[in-house]
Amino acid sequence: MDLARLRNFGIVAHIDAGKTTVSERILFYTGIEHRMGEVHDGTATLDWMEQERERGITITAAVTACDWREHHLQLIDTPGHVDFTVEVERSLRVLDGAVVVVDAVAGVQPQTETVLRQAKRHQVPLIFLINKMDRLGADYEAAVASVQERLGVLAVPVQLPRGEGESFAGVYDLLREESLDWTDELGRELVRGPIPEEDRARVAEARDQLCSRVAELDEAWADRYLEQGRLTADELRAAIREAVQARRMAPVLAGAALRNKGIQPVLDAVVDWLPSPLERPPVRGERADGSAAEREPREDEPLTALVFKIYHESFGDLHFARVFAGRLRTGAKLVVARTGRKERVGRLLRIHADDRTAIEEAGPGEIVAISGLKFAATGDTLCEPGSELALEGMEFPQPVLRVTVEPREPGGAEALLQALACLDREDPTLQTELDEESGQHILAGMGELHLEVVLRRLEKEFGVDARIGAPQVSYREALTRAVTAVGAAEWPVEDQLQRVEAQVELRPVESAGVLLRVRPELLEGLGLRAQEFPLDLLRGESGAWGLPLTGVEVELQALRVAGEAQPPASAALGALTRALRLGLEGATEVQEPWMDLVVRAPESATSAVIADLNSRHAEIRAVDPAAGEIRARAPLAEMFAYSTHLRSQTQGKGEFSMQLGGYAAPQGARKTELSAKLGISDRESERGP
Incomplete structure (x- = not known):
């Protein structure tokens, strides 16, 4: 494989921004799929799990590959729901770039902010797509501004929309100064044409701003811009590529994926601006003796592959891995660098959603699944014996919600524990433990939806009928x-x-x-x-x-x-x-999870919503009555059943999202309540001075 023509990228977004719809169009326009999968009718190729199709959301990261303009693209479609943010974290660890999908009406949303923090941590170059430009209330400028202001990204439009809402008809390409139209219902026919007279001044002004922004980032391009008075399309393309790969800017495009408009330019942007494995820094790791070393993406380097995901199937676990250096072969003997445990590759598989194709070997930059491994965990590095190099592992958030879980049928405990052990290996944010005092098994996860999905998987995939208790907050020390x-x-x-x-x-x-x-x-x-x-x-x-x-x-x-x-x-x-x-x-203190909230409600209900949040010991961070948005931070223990309460307060017009914001020790009355609940006061006295 020509590494210069390889792109490893992900599609990331807040839930319902249209991320999987974008991915499905990519599969269709690149010829991988001959029908267009739709999330709303349960036919999306990448939402292949039964629950994904039932719920209309992405639950697990899906891997696929396609070709565009003589380049090979490996794509990971990730979940947008906060309960499954671990899928985004581990995907970004093995990707070289990402397309961030933003809702043209809502702008940046809470999970968008989380995704950006993850991308920055892994130094992943970004492209933005302002999607749903056909929706009522779509505002391209406002969406771009929200990216700049709330994400701290130099987001620079490389396209302008032709109309917004119902009048959205296509986009203007600022580099080539052309109008892009999609003339057939399926959006396969992309027609380039001149910019209408009435919009030429607007496009010219936006192009000047693009040239100016690019020139500000590099002295050589600034000199050329001053000499020529403008930059050509090829010069802009090259300058943007340099800036994106240095993570100094992110180009912004416009589209409406559900209406089949704007996807081919996204593919062009991936090819033109996101880096190949050769353009990323070499991976760094630690040898067995504690010394640091680097590995280049070359076949003659010792094998270095990172396991980023595990999925349980009836015949055993599949370990998803990216090869960073060397070659991975069927039947190869491997060593887990962290533990020194020996492994042997059973089969190597190329992945397309839930389809698998056996291959004999994989080289640098390739993402594959491996069967037959017994000891490797998520975040482990697979190496050749004698050439161990442990790459930096992965950090995952701790569970915030816990429930008791037990089999409904007598004698079902062993099957339940075996199934939970399989799911534990898959999901680092899922934990099971035995409460020694009560003898009950505890299942802890990232939220109610997370635990609901696990319960359904126990039933559907493992044949275990289990019941769970009421959700409880997972405290920590x-x-x-x-x-x-x-x-x-x-x-x-x-x-x-x-x-x-x-x-x-x-x-x-x-x-x-x-x-x-x-x-x-x-x-x-x-x-x-x-x-x-x-x-x-x-x-x-x-x-x-x-x-x-x-x-x-x-x-x-x-x-x-x-x-x-x-x-x-x-x-x-x-x-x-x-x-x-x-x-x-x-030397320890008890801490509880606090959630970052974004509540959207009619302006007439703002005061009542704030008063209710205050009664839940929330900290109000910001209020924007005009936008109907309240940002706050509250203890998770106070937020159970909040969705139902908010709908009642706002006559069904309110909505909210929340995600883990951190842990903190309770203060005042809450500390007293929690100490009594956990029995800490009594145990404190038992410890003595």
Whole structure:
């Protein structure tokens, strides 16, 4: 495969912005599909899961590929609902660019903001499509302004719409100064023509602004613009490519995917402006000895492939991976860099939604599915034996909602646990645990819809009929300050007990879970290997109050042994765990999830909505009565059944969206209520001074 002609990109958006409709048109116009799939009637190719077609939303990231202008495009269509944002996170980790779809009426929405944060974290170049230009209330300028103001992106139009709402008829190409029209019902015939007299001045002004914006970003282009007074279409195309790949600007296009207008120019933009794997920085990772190294996207480099998704099927798990370097072959022996576990490739598969085609090998830049792997998890790096390089893993948000789950039929517990274990491997934001006090199994996820989908999958895919309890908030414990602690463990040697001590420093960090940092030389002197101390060893640890522990970095500072005997890994790990428990005593606080809210309601209902939010202990961040928008932050525990309440308050005209904004310790009366609920007050007194 010619890497210069390869584009790996995703389609991302807030829910209902038309993202999957855009993807379906791409498949149709590139000839991959011979019929046009529609989300609203359940025929979308990329929404292949039964629940996706029933609900009319994307739940899981779908992988496909197509060709356009002699380029090979690998596309991932991602969910827009906040409960499934993990699918966007892990997709962006293996993509070289993204098309962000924005609703022309609503402008930037909360999940759009989340997607942009994820894209910035992974340094993914972007193109924007202002979609639904045919809808009543569509406003191209306002939508572009919302991208610039709320996302902090230099969004520069490269097209202007020909009309808005019902009068939307096509677009003006600012680079070539042409009118683009779609003359047939299916939008296959793209006709280029002159710009009508009445719009020439508007187009000329917009083109001048485009040239000026591009020139401001690069001195060489600025000199050429000043010399010539304008930039040609080819010069603009080249300048925009440089700016997009440097993430200094994002071009903006217009369209109406449901009306089959504006999609071919999006494909042109992907080819012209998003980078190939050769134009992305080399991947960086850590060798087994702790040293850093890079890998280029070349076939003669050692194999380096990142697992970004796992999907369970009846014959076993499928591991989706991107090859960053080297070649991946059917039957190859591999090593999981993080753990040192050995794997063997069963089959390699090319993916198109839920269709699979067997292939013999894959090279740099290719996205494939692998069958036969047993130990690799999401975020793991697959390597050749002897050339291990662990790429940076992935961080996922912790669950915010939990329910009890149990089988309806007697004797169904084993089948339920096996099914949940499969789903746990698939979804890093889904967690199951056993409540030791009640004996009940707890299922935790990102929201009510997330848990509903899991329940249906248990029934439909695994044949497990389960019932769940009422949703409850998932609280957690976090470290409040840096702490140093020493823990010890003993092991028998010739009828005597030997002792090993571990000294650790615990530090609060922003990442989820508990991360362990170990210097390899600290272990080598005792005959231990770094692989025996996996970074996520302590991820499932609970805090001093028995709640999930998160946001803690544990650095192993010293391992001391009394005597000459070398400790087994189990003893060293025991000392480490003991040090962790001692360090946590008195150094954690209970935190609850707070949600970022955007409420839209008629202006006449604004005061009532704000008063209600205040009663729920919300913090009002911004109010725009003219736009009917209220931005707030509220504890998740106060937001159950809010949708029904809001509809009642606004006579059915209100709507809202919310997503996890972070965790915080409750204050005042809420702290007292929560302490009583969790039994912390009683347990605090038991601990003593």
